[in-house]
Amino acid sequence: MKAVIFGTTTLAAAAAIGLYVWQSTSGTPNPCGTTAIAGSTIGGPFELVSETGETVTDADVITKPTLVYFGYTFCPDVCPLDSMRNAQAAYMLEDQGLDVGTLFISVDPQRDTPEVVRDFTDNFHEDMIGLTGSPEQVRAASRAYKTYYQAHEDDPEFYLVDHSTQTYLMFPKTGLATFFRRDTSPEEIAATTACFMGQLT
Template sequence: MTDRKILLIGTAAAIGVLAGGALFLTMRPGDDQFAQCSSSSVAGGMDAFGTPFTLTRDDGQRVTDQDVFDKPTLLYFGYTFCPDVCPLDSARNAEAEALLTEAGEDVQTVFVTVDPRRDTPKVLADYTELFSDRMIGLTGSDEEIAAVNKGWRNYFKLNDEEDQEYYLVDHMTNTYLVMPGGKTVEFFSRETTPEQIAETVACYADASA
Protein backbone atom coordinates (compact mmCIF):
# COMPACT_ATOMS: atom_id res chain seq x y z
CA MET A 1 0.00 0.00 0.00
CA THR A 2 1.40 3.44 -0.90
CA ASP A 3 2.22 5.98 1.78
CA ARG A 4 -0.29 8.74 2.26
CA LYS A 5 -1.13 11.40 4.76
CA ILE A 6 -4.46 11.93 6.39
CA LEU A 7 -5.28 15.08 8.30
CA LEU A 8 -7.39 14.29 11.32
CA ILE A 9 -8.98 17.31 12.97
CA GLY A 10 -10.60 16.93 16.37
CA THR A 11 -13.97 18.68 16.41
CA ALA A 12 -15.09 20.86 19.29
CA ALA A 13 -17.60 19.68 21.83
CA ALA A 14 -19.13 23.14 21.83
CA ILE A 15 -21.70 23.51 19.06
CA GLY A 16 -20.22 25.03 15.95
CA VAL A 17 -16.73 25.41 17.44
CA LEU A 18 -13.73 23.66 15.92
CA ALA A 19 -11.22 22.34 18.41
CA GLY A 20 -7.64 23.40 17.92
CA GLY A 21 -5.01 20.87 17.04
CA ALA A 22 -4.67 18.27 14.36
CA LEU A 23 -2.87 14.98 13.92
CA PHE A 24 -0.93 14.24 10.77
CA LEU A 25 -0.98 10.55 9.94
CA THR A 26 1.23 8.31 7.87
CA MET A 27 1.08 4.63 7.04
CA ARG A 28 2.34 2.27 9.72
CA PRO A 29 5.34 0.13 8.74
CA GLY A 30 4.79 -3.55 9.27
CA ASP A 31 7.62 -4.11 11.72
CA ASP A 32 5.91 -4.80 15.04
CA GLN A 33 3.54 -7.31 16.60
CA PHE A 34 0.52 -5.09 15.85
CA ALA A 35 1.41 -4.35 12.21
CA GLN A 36 -1.51 -6.38 10.88
CA CYS A 37 -4.07 -4.55 13.04
CA SER A 38 -3.93 -1.04 11.63
CA SER A 39 -2.97 0.77 8.45
CA SER A 40 -2.34 4.14 10.07
CA SER A 41 -0.26 5.71 12.80
CA VAL A 42 0.60 9.18 13.99
CA ALA A 43 3.73 10.69 12.51
CA GLY A 44 6.48 10.04 15.01
CA GLY A 45 4.78 6.94 16.37
CA MET A 46 2.05 6.19 18.88
CA ASP A 47 4.71 5.81 21.58
CA ALA A 48 4.60 9.59 21.91
CA PHE A 49 1.08 9.34 23.33
CA GLY A 50 0.43 8.69 27.00
CA THR A 51 1.85 9.62 30.37
CA PRO A 52 1.92 8.23 33.91
CA PHE A 53 -0.80 9.74 36.08
CA THR A 54 -2.61 9.63 39.37
CA LEU A 55 -6.26 10.68 39.12
CA THR A 56 -9.50 10.27 41.07
CA ARG A 57 -11.84 7.52 39.90
CA ASP A 58 -15.61 7.99 39.91
CA ASP A 59 -15.85 5.98 43.13
CA GLY A 60 -13.59 8.50 44.87
CA GLN A 61 -10.48 6.29 44.87
CA ARG A 62 -7.12 7.64 43.75
CA VAL A 63 -5.74 5.46 40.96
CA THR A 64 -2.66 5.39 38.75
CA ASP A 65 -2.38 4.67 35.06
CA GLN A 66 -1.15 1.17 35.95
CA ASP A 67 -4.30 0.59 38.01
CA VAL A 68 -6.54 1.75 35.18
CA PHE A 69 -4.93 0.17 32.13
CA ASP A 70 -5.09 -3.47 33.18
CA LYS A 71 -6.91 -4.53 30.01
CA PRO A 72 -7.44 -3.13 26.51
CA THR A 73 -9.06 0.25 27.06
CA LEU A 74 -10.91 2.74 24.89
CA LEU A 75 -9.81 6.11 26.29
CA TYR A 76 -11.80 9.30 25.64
CA PHE A 77 -11.45 12.89 26.86
CA GLY A 78 -14.65 14.89 27.29
CA TYR A 79 -16.98 16.47 29.84
CA THR A 80 -20.42 15.66 31.19
CA PHE A 81 -22.01 19.04 30.39
CA CYS A 82 -21.17 18.52 26.71
CA PRO A 83 -24.42 18.99 24.76
CA ASP A 84 -23.89 16.62 21.87
CA VAL A 85 -20.50 15.24 20.86
CA CYS A 86 -19.42 13.59 24.12
CA PRO A 87 -22.65 11.64 24.68
CA LEU A 88 -22.61 10.39 21.09
CA ASP A 89 -18.97 9.35 21.29
CA SER A 90 -19.43 7.74 24.70
CA ALA A 91 -22.43 5.77 23.41
CA ARG A 92 -20.42 4.69 20.34
CA ASN A 93 -17.51 3.54 22.51
CA ALA A 94 -19.85 1.68 24.86
CA GLU A 95 -21.43 -0.07 21.88
CA ALA A 96 -18.00 -1.15 20.65
CA GLU A 97 -17.21 -2.43 24.14
CA ALA A 98 -20.47 -4.41 24.20
CA LEU A 99 -19.65 -6.01 20.84
CA LEU A 100 -16.22 -7.01 22.13
CA THR A 101 -17.63 -8.38 25.38
CA GLU A 102 -20.11 -10.48 23.41
CA ALA A 103 -17.17 -11.83 21.42
CA GLY A 104 -15.39 -12.85 24.61
CA GLU A 105 -12.88 -9.99 24.80
CA ASP A 106 -12.13 -8.45 28.21
CA VAL A 107 -12.09 -4.69 27.51
CA GLN A 108 -13.25 -1.46 29.12
CA THR A 109 -13.92 2.21 28.37
CA VAL A 110 -12.46 5.19 30.25
CA PHE A 111 -13.79 8.76 30.23
CA VAL A 112 -11.33 11.43 31.42
CA THR A 113 -12.91 14.80 32.06
CA VAL A 114 -11.53 18.04 30.64
CA ASP A 115 -13.76 19.94 33.07
CA PRO A 116 -12.73 18.94 36.62
CA ARG A 117 -14.42 21.97 38.18
CA ARG A 118 -17.89 20.56 37.45
CA ASP A 119 -17.08 16.88 36.92
CA THR A 120 -16.79 15.56 40.45
CA PRO A 121 -16.51 11.79 41.01
CA LYS A 122 -20.26 11.61 41.72
CA VAL A 123 -21.14 13.52 38.55
CA LEU A 124 -18.86 11.24 36.53
CA ALA A 125 -20.34 8.12 38.11
CA ASP A 126 -23.85 9.20 37.16
CA TYR A 127 -22.70 10.03 33.63
CA THR A 128 -20.73 6.88 32.85
CA GLU A 129 -23.52 4.72 34.26
CA LEU A 130 -25.72 5.95 31.42
CA PHE A 131 -23.53 4.18 28.89
CA SER A 132 -21.86 1.15 30.46
CA ASP A 133 -21.27 -0.40 33.85
CA ARG A 134 -17.69 -0.99 32.67
CA MET A 135 -16.99 2.66 31.82
CA ILE A 136 -14.61 4.35 34.29
CA GLY A 137 -14.76 8.10 34.91
CA LEU A 138 -11.60 9.94 35.95
CA THR A 139 -11.12 13.45 37.30
CA GLY A 140 -8.50 15.33 39.31
CA SER A 141 -7.07 18.73 40.03
CA ASP A 142 -6.72 21.31 37.25
CA GLU A 143 -3.00 20.53 37.09
CA GLU A 144 -3.52 16.76 36.96
CA ILE A 145 -6.11 17.03 34.20
CA ALA A 146 -3.93 19.41 32.20
CA ALA A 147 -1.00 17.00 32.48
CA VAL A 148 -2.89 13.89 31.40
CA ASN A 149 -4.45 15.73 28.45
CA LYS A 150 -1.01 16.96 27.42
CA GLY A 151 0.26 13.39 27.59
CA TRP A 152 -2.28 12.32 24.97
CA ARG A 153 -1.92 15.55 22.99
CA ASN A 154 -5.53 16.39 23.65
CA TYR A 155 -6.31 20.07 23.12
CA PHE A 156 -9.03 21.60 25.28
CA LYS A 157 -10.16 25.09 26.27
CA LEU A 158 -12.79 26.18 28.77
CA ASN A 159 -15.01 29.00 27.48
CA ASP A 160 -15.80 30.29 30.95
CA GLU A 161 -14.78 33.93 30.70
CA GLU A 162 -18.36 35.23 30.90
CA ASP A 163 -20.20 32.33 32.52
CA GLN A 164 -18.66 30.26 35.31
CA GLU A 165 -21.55 27.80 35.46
CA TYR A 166 -22.96 26.97 32.01
CA TYR A 167 -19.83 27.28 29.88
CA LEU A 168 -18.87 24.95 27.05
CA VAL A 169 -15.46 23.40 26.45
CA ASP A 170 -13.63 23.05 23.15
CA HIS A 171 -11.76 19.76 22.91
CA MET A 172 -10.49 17.12 20.53
CA THR A 173 -12.58 14.00 20.10
CA ASN A 174 -10.20 11.13 19.38
CA THR A 175 -10.67 7.83 21.16
CA TYR A 176 -7.41 6.02 21.97
CA LEU A 177 -6.76 2.32 22.36
CA VAL A 178 -4.47 1.75 25.34
CA MET A 179 -3.17 -1.74 26.01
CA PRO A 180 -2.37 -3.24 29.44
CA GLY A 181 0.62 -1.49 30.93
CA GLY A 182 -0.32 1.85 29.37
CA LYS A 183 0.96 1.49 25.79
CA THR A 184 -1.15 3.55 23.38
CA VAL A 185 -1.33 1.69 20.07
CA GLU A 186 -4.19 3.18 18.07
CA PHE A 187 -6.76 5.96 17.86
CA PHE A 188 -10.19 6.33 16.30
CA SER A 189 -11.87 9.41 14.84
CA ARG A 190 -15.51 10.28 15.34
CA GLU A 191 -16.33 8.72 11.97
CA THR A 192 -15.20 5.24 13.04
CA THR A 193 -18.14 2.91 13.63
CA PRO A 194 -18.57 0.67 16.69
CA GLU A 195 -18.07 -2.37 14.46
CA GLN A 196 -14.82 -1.01 13.05
CA ILE A 197 -13.54 -0.19 16.52
CA ALA A 198 -14.48 -3.63 17.81
CA GLU A 199 -12.73 -5.37 14.92
CA THR A 200 -9.55 -3.35 15.42
CA VAL A 201 -9.48 -3.76 19.20
CA ALA A 202 -10.00 -7.52 18.85
CA CYS A 203 -7.04 -7.69 16.49
CA TYR A 204 -4.78 -5.89 18.96
CA ALA A 205 -6.02 -7.98 21.86
CA ASP A 206 -5.39 -11.21 19.95
CA ALA A 207 -1.94 -10.03 18.82
CA SER A 208 -0.92 -9.24 22.38
CA ALA A 209 -2.15 -12.55 23.81
Protein backbone atom coordinates in the same frame (compact mmCIF):
# COMPACT_ATOMS: atom_id res chain seq x y z
CA MET B 1 -20.80 22.92 20.59
CA LYS B 2 -17.37 23.75 19.23
CA ALA B 3 -15.76 20.39 19.87
CA VAL B 4 -12.39 20.26 18.17
CA ILE B 5 -11.40 17.14 16.26
CA PHE B 6 -7.71 17.53 16.93
CA GLY B 7 -5.05 15.54 15.16
CA THR B 8 -7.35 12.89 13.70
CA THR B 9 -8.76 14.15 10.41
CA THR B 10 -5.69 13.92 8.20
CA LEU B 11 -2.24 12.44 8.32
CA ALA B 12 -0.77 15.95 8.43
CA ALA B 13 -2.89 16.82 11.45
CA ALA B 14 -1.96 13.53 13.06
CA ALA B 15 1.72 14.28 12.58
CA ALA B 16 1.21 17.53 14.44
CA ILE B 17 0.63 15.56 17.64
CA GLY B 18 3.21 12.93 16.96
CA LEU B 19 1.03 10.32 15.26
CA TYR B 20 1.88 8.65 12.01
CA VAL B 21 0.64 5.69 10.03
CA TRP B 22 2.44 2.52 11.03
CA GLN B 23 4.06 0.28 8.50
CA SER B 24 6.06 -2.84 9.10
CA THR B 25 9.70 -3.15 8.11
CA SER B 26 8.57 -4.82 4.91
CA GLY B 27 6.55 -1.73 3.98
CA THR B 28 3.19 -3.50 4.08
CA PRO B 29 0.29 -1.84 5.90
CA ASN B 30 -0.62 -2.96 9.37
CA PRO B 31 -3.37 -5.61 9.00
CA CYS B 32 -5.26 -4.04 11.91
CA GLY B 33 -5.98 -0.86 9.96
CA THR B 34 -4.51 2.30 8.53
CA THR B 35 -4.89 4.31 11.73
CA ALA B 36 -2.45 2.10 13.60
CA ILE B 37 0.47 4.06 14.99
CA ALA B 38 3.86 3.40 16.46
CA GLY B 39 6.76 5.33 17.88
CA SER B 40 4.55 8.06 19.32
CA THR B 41 4.72 9.48 22.82
CA ILE B 42 0.98 9.34 23.44
CA GLY B 43 0.05 8.15 26.91
CA GLY B 44 2.03 7.80 30.07
CA PRO B 45 1.74 8.11 33.83
CA PHE B 46 -1.08 10.13 35.35
CA GLU B 47 -2.77 10.50 38.71
CA LEU B 48 -6.48 11.33 38.81
CA VAL B 49 -9.54 10.86 41.00
CA SER B 50 -11.91 8.01 40.18
CA GLU B 51 -15.69 8.13 40.21
CA THR B 52 -15.53 6.50 43.66
CA GLY B 53 -13.41 9.34 45.04
CA GLU B 54 -10.15 7.37 45.16
CA THR B 55 -6.88 8.65 43.76
CA VAL B 56 -5.76 6.30 40.99
CA THR B 57 -2.93 6.06 38.49
CA ASP B 58 -2.89 4.94 34.89
CA ALA B 59 -1.65 1.53 36.06
CA ASP B 60 -4.72 1.18 38.27
CA VAL B 61 -7.27 1.80 35.52
CA ILE B 62 -5.58 0.53 32.33
CA THR B 63 -5.29 -3.11 33.34
CA LYS B 64 -6.50 -4.51 30.01
CA PRO B 65 -6.99 -3.17 26.48
CA THR B 66 -8.83 0.09 27.11
CA LEU B 67 -10.59 2.72 25.02
CA VAL B 68 -9.56 6.10 26.47
CA TYR B 69 -11.56 9.26 25.79
CA PHE B 70 -11.21 12.85 27.06
CA GLY B 71 -14.43 14.86 27.34
CA TYR B 72 -16.81 16.45 29.82
CA THR B 73 -20.24 15.62 31.15
CA PHE B 74 -21.94 18.94 30.28
CA CYS B 75 -21.03 18.40 26.61
CA PRO B 76 -24.33 18.71 24.72
CA ASP B 77 -23.72 16.21 21.93
CA VAL B 78 -20.22 15.02 21.04
CA CYS B 79 -19.18 13.40 24.34
CA PRO B 80 -22.40 11.45 24.92
CA LEU B 81 -22.36 10.16 21.35
CA ASP B 82 -18.71 9.18 21.47
CA SER B 83 -19.09 7.55 24.88
CA MET B 84 -22.09 5.56 23.70
CA ARG B 85 -20.19 4.46 20.60
CA ASN B 86 -17.21 3.32 22.69
CA ALA B 87 -19.55 1.45 25.02
CA GLN B 88 -21.25 -0.24 22.06
CA ALA B 89 -17.86 -1.36 20.77
CA ALA B 90 -17.02 -2.79 24.19
CA TYR B 91 -20.31 -4.70 24.29
CA MET B 92 -19.64 -6.10 20.81
CA LEU B 93 -16.24 -7.31 21.96
CA GLU B 94 -17.77 -8.85 25.08
CA ASP B 95 -20.08 -10.84 22.81
CA GLN B 96 -16.91 -12.21 21.19
CA GLY B 97 -15.47 -13.16 24.57
CA LEU B 98 -12.99 -10.26 24.59
CA ASP B 99 -12.56 -8.11 27.70
CA VAL B 100 -12.02 -4.42 26.91
CA GLY B 101 -12.18 -1.45 29.24
CA THR B 102 -13.67 1.98 28.59
CA LEU B 103 -12.28 5.08 30.27
CA PHE B 104 -13.72 8.61 30.33
CA ILE B 105 -11.40 11.38 31.55
CA SER B 106 -13.03 14.74 32.26
CA VAL B 107 -11.44 17.94 30.99
CA ASP B 108 -13.87 19.99 33.10
CA PRO B 109 -12.71 19.48 36.68
CA GLN B 110 -14.57 22.55 37.87
CA ARG B 111 -17.99 20.92 37.32
CA ASP B 112 -17.16 17.24 36.98
CA THR B 113 -16.97 15.91 40.51
CA PRO B 114 -16.48 12.15 41.01
CA GLU B 115 -20.23 11.77 41.55
CA VAL B 116 -21.10 13.67 38.37
CA VAL B 117 -18.64 11.64 36.33
CA ARG B 118 -19.96 8.39 37.82
CA ASP B 119 -23.56 9.24 36.89
CA PHE B 120 -22.45 10.13 33.37
CA THR B 121 -20.47 6.94 32.69
CA ASP B 122 -23.15 4.72 34.23
CA ASN B 123 -25.44 5.80 31.38
CA PHE B 124 -23.28 4.03 28.82
CA HIS B 125 -21.59 0.96 30.28
CA GLU B 126 -21.68 -0.49 33.77
CA ASP B 127 -17.91 -0.93 33.72
CA MET B 128 -16.96 2.41 32.15
CA ILE B 129 -14.54 4.19 34.49
CA GLY B 130 -14.90 7.92 34.95
CA LEU B 131 -11.97 10.04 36.09
CA THR B 132 -11.62 13.66 37.13
CA GLY B 133 -9.22 15.50 39.41
CA SER B 134 -7.73 18.84 40.21
CA PRO B 135 -7.05 21.24 37.33
CA GLU B 136 -3.37 20.37 37.62
CA GLN B 137 -4.01 16.61 37.51
CA VAL B 138 -6.30 16.92 34.50
CA ARG B 139 -3.83 19.16 32.69
CA ALA B 140 -1.01 16.67 33.27
CA ALA B 141 -3.09 13.76 31.94
CA SER B 142 -4.11 15.79 28.90
CA ARG B 143 -0.48 16.65 28.17
CA ALA B 144 0.50 12.99 28.44
CA TYR B 145 -2.10 12.08 25.80
CA LYS B 146 -1.47 15.14 23.61
CA THR B 147 -5.09 16.25 23.87
CA TYR B 148 -6.46 19.77 23.69
CA TYR B 149 -9.15 21.48 25.73
CA GLN B 150 -10.16 25.06 26.39
CA ALA B 151 -13.10 26.21 28.52
CA HIS B 152 -15.20 29.17 27.36
CA GLU B 153 -15.94 30.63 30.75
CA ASP B 154 -18.27 33.34 29.48
CA ASP B 155 -21.00 31.83 31.65
CA PRO B 156 -19.90 30.50 35.05
CA GLU B 157 -22.49 27.73 35.02
CA PHE B 158 -23.32 26.83 31.43
CA TYR B 159 -19.98 27.33 29.66
CA LEU B 160 -18.81 24.93 26.95
CA VAL B 161 -15.39 23.38 26.51
CA ASP B 162 -13.58 22.95 23.20
CA HIS B 163 -11.70 19.65 23.23
CA SER B 164 -10.13 17.00 21.06
CA THR B 165 -12.27 13.98 20.33
CA GLN B 166 -10.06 11.06 19.36
CA THR B 167 -10.38 7.78 21.26
CA TYR B 168 -7.16 5.96 22.08
CA LEU B 169 -6.75 2.20 22.29
CA MET B 170 -4.25 1.60 25.09
CA PHE B 171 -2.64 -1.62 26.31
CA PRO B 172 -1.24 -2.03 29.84
CA LYS B 173 2.26 -3.12 28.83
CA THR B 174 2.76 -1.75 25.34
CA GLY B 175 0.81 1.51 25.60
CA LEU B 176 -0.80 3.07 22.56
CA ALA B 177 -1.97 0.75 19.78
CA THR B 178 -4.07 3.12 17.66
CA PHE B 179 -6.61 5.91 17.76
CA PHE B 180 -10.11 6.33 16.37
CA ARG B 181 -11.71 9.36 14.76
CA ARG B 182 -15.18 10.60 15.59
CA ASP B 183 -16.60 9.11 12.40
CA THR B 184 -15.38 5.61 13.23
CA SER B 185 -18.29 3.25 13.82
CA PRO B 186 -18.58 0.95 16.84
CA GLU B 187 -18.24 -2.00 14.49
CA GLU B 188 -14.95 -0.68 13.12
CA ILE B 189 -13.63 0.03 16.61
CA ALA B 190 -14.56 -3.47 17.74
CA ALA B 191 -12.96 -5.11 14.70
CA THR B 192 -9.74 -3.10 14.95
CA THR B 193 -9.49 -3.62 18.69
CA ALA B 194 -10.01 -7.37 18.29
CA CYS B 195 -7.25 -7.41 15.68
CA PHE B 196 -4.79 -5.66 17.98
CA MET B 197 -5.76 -7.91 20.85
CA GLY B 198 -4.85 -10.86 18.69
CA GLN B 199 -1.44 -9.29 18.03
CA LEU B 200 -0.57 -7.76 21.38
CA THR B 201 -2.19 -9.89 24.10
